[in-house]
Amino acid sequence: MGGSDVARTGLTTVAVVDDHPAIVAGIESWCAAADPPARVLAAGATPGVAWTGPGSEADVVVFDLMLSGSVPHYGDLRRLVDAGRHVVVYTMREDRDAILTCLDIGAFAHVAKTEGAAHLVHAVHAARGHVPYTPPAMARAICTDTRPGRPALTPREVDVLVNWFACESKEMVARKLNLSVRTVNSYIDRVRVRYANAGRPARTKAALVARAIQDGVVSLEDL
Numbered sequence: 001m002g003g004s005d006v007a008r009t010g011l012t013t014v015a016v017v018d019d020h021p022a023i024v025a026g027i028e029s030w031c032a033a034a035d036p037p038a039r040v041l042a043a044g045a046t047p048g049v050a051w052t053g054p055g056s057e058a059d060v061v062v063f064d065l066m067l068s069g070s071v072p073h074y075g076d077l078r079r080l081v082d083a084g085r086h087v088v089v090y091t092m093r094e095d096r097d098a099i100l101t102c103l104d105i106g107a108f109a110h111v112a113k114t115e116g117a118a119h120l121v122h123a124v125h126a127a128r129g130h131v132p133y134t135p136p137a138m139a140r141a142i143c144t145d146t147r148p149g150r151p152a153l154t155p156r157e158v159d160v161l162v163n164w165f166a167c168e169s170k171e172m173v174a175r176k177l178n179l180s181v182r183t184v185n186s187y188i189d190r191v192r193v194r195y196a197n198a199g200r201p202a203r204t205k206a207a208l209v210a211r212a213i214q215d216g217v218v219s220l221e222d223l
Helices: 003-009 021-033 053-057 074-082 096-105 113-129 136-143 155-166 170-177 181-197 205-214
Strands: 012-017 038-044 060-063 086-091 109-112
Touching (some): 012 113, 021 038, 021 113, 074 086, 086 113, 096 109, 096 136, 096 205, 113 136, 136 205, 155 170, 155 205, 181 205
Parallel strands (some): 012 038, 012 060, 060 086
16 A cells, blocks of 8 residues: 555554664554554654655654764754654653753654653644644643743633634634634734744644643643
């Protein structure tokens, strides 16, 4: 079955960037056994696997931050995000600085390898479906973030933001709040600009959720 055939089935497809064969084998097994299942289209020890061949068509890239060494591959993560790829960072790094840096760059979620199969599979499906997902280490990092740069949001911006987090689409938010989709997009774009101007960019929905939790706009229990 080719990449386009897989896409037509609605199956979540994955490219795995990890230099540990046992980890790759585990991810392939977890994805196949998931409900609903996902399929690993390509896997390799360098980011090139996500840029060429079947990996270039994958819905989600599972990315090991610490490939072949002790230096985080933030540059490769940024290039994937800038290209519009949905990236789930899956790594042994679970310290707050690493997690928050990944979210700042635009990773959809950060899953620590100690958190296991269920969290990774949930994060992969969430990334494909554009819905928030906060594994435990990521939640702890968000809740203990004390960095400055909290922008002032208007009550209407907060209202739109909270409803967007709770809904599957902007169309649903528009119907609920009796707004046009264009107006909903405008509010969300303004919030992104406010955060970018404060030095805390939020390129993805997951990153914007993280910002909102950090700033007390929503709580984890609300998601």
